Amino acid sequence: MSRAVIYEKFGGPEVLELRDVPEPHAGTGEIRVRVTAAGLNPMDWALAARPEAAARFGVTLPSGFGYDLAGVVDEVGEGATGFALGDRVFGGALSRAVADFVVLETPAETLWPTPDGISDEVAATLPVAGLTASAALSVIGLKSGDTVLIGGAAGGVGVFAVQLAKLAGARVIGTASASTFEFLRELGAEPVAYGAGLADRVRALASDGVTAATDLFGTETAEAALELGVPAERISTIAAGPNPPGGVRATGGVDASPGSAKQLTDAILAGRITVPIAATFPLEKFRDAVELQADRHVHGKIVITV
Template identity: 80%
Template sequence: MSRAVVYEKFGGPEVLELREVPEPHAGPGEVRIRVAAAGLNPMDWVLASQPEAAARFGITVPSGFGYDLAGVVDEVGDGATGFAVGDRVLGGALGRAVADFVVVKTPAEGFWPTPDGISNEVASTLPVAGMTAAAALAAIDLQSGDTVLIGGAAGGVGVFAMQLAKIAGARVIGTASEGTFEFLRQFGAEPVAYGPGLADRVRALAPGGVTAATDLFGTETAEAALALGVPPERISTIAAGPNAPGGVRATGGFDADPAAMKHITDAILTGDLTVPIAAIFPVEQVREAVELQAGRHVHGKILITL
């Protein structure tokens, strides 16, 4: 037997249960990953608590939980390609990441080798947040010399977006609550308070103008950027859905260039990008981990170890 976090009905953290389940094995064209760590994202608890959101991703109950994971390939089925037993990998398995074992078909899209020098814990935080940040910046063709406004800069995606924008040579202004200003400054961003009057505060901070923007939370930053004269094609959103202002580019991690992951891991290895880890929970405490994640008051990633 092996363990997996599952839920049989939609709801809050209380619906999550750690259960013994039959141990899965790699079939033809598949590999099995022994999961070491699973990184949490807001979408995980949204899918577990909101049936409408889950339906959009094809998730029905009963379901497993989580997406981001890192671990080691420990079984390779006949005809499987791309990975060998003993390979360290990171990637995503929708609705089944928080488990001792995950079986995936090959070629395994959405999986990458974990480089030496990057721990499983750090690797497990990268797939959703890292690739979503990369997609958000690629959608606006961020260039050296840009002044970019990043909405929701203190969040899980924002931490990556700030640093990737700095690596690209941009000036970064990030929206956040005043209590997180020092956190943003640690990553080279200039903080500005979100809320009514955002465009005026940004104008005072950057009288020379803003040239690009990405909104990682809703629509407030995108609307402020439009008010500041940023062309809509140089504004991206990841969470606005149908509410995105006209002409603004909606994107997400699935739009990212697969090569972006190597750019991210290379930057981690050179020290140009750091991943703040706020909390690590054993899988037995998955409910506490999700409760902390859902509170949205933590700066940095929350992850579960198995």
């Protein structure tokens, strides 16, 4: 037997259960990953809480939980390609990651080698948040000299977006609560409070104007950017649904360019990007981790160790 977090009805963290389940094994064309760390994202509890969200991703009950994972390949099925026994890997497995083992088909488009020098805990934060940040900036053509407004800059995706934007040579203004201002300054962003009057506050901070924006939380930042005169094609959203306001660009991690995962790990190894991990929890305390994630006031990433 092995363990996995399972839910049989939709709801809050209380519907999640850590259960003994039959141990999965790699079949033909498959590999098995012994999971050592699973990073949490808002998407995870949204799928467990909202049937309409689960339906959009094809998730049905009963379901496992989580997407981001890191671990070690410990079984390789006949005909499997791309990975060998003992390989350290990180990647994604929709609604299956928080478990002792995950079986994946090969070739695996959502699995990458974990470089020496990057811990499994750090690697487990990258698939959703890192690739989503990369896609959100890529789709608006962010370049050196831009002044970019990033909404939700202190969140899990935001911490990557801020640093990637700085690496691109942009000036970064990030929306956040006052309690996270110093945290954002350490990442290289100029913080501004979210809420009513956002456009006016940004205008006062950036007298030469804003040239690009990405909204990582909802639509407030996108709407403020439109009010500030940023062209719709230079504004992206990740959480506004398929039809965001004003014709701005909806995107997500699936739109990240090939090589984005390696670019992230290379930047981390070179010390150009840091990964703030707000908290780690053992698998036995997974519900505490999910409750903290669902609170949406975390500075950085939350990781479950398995």
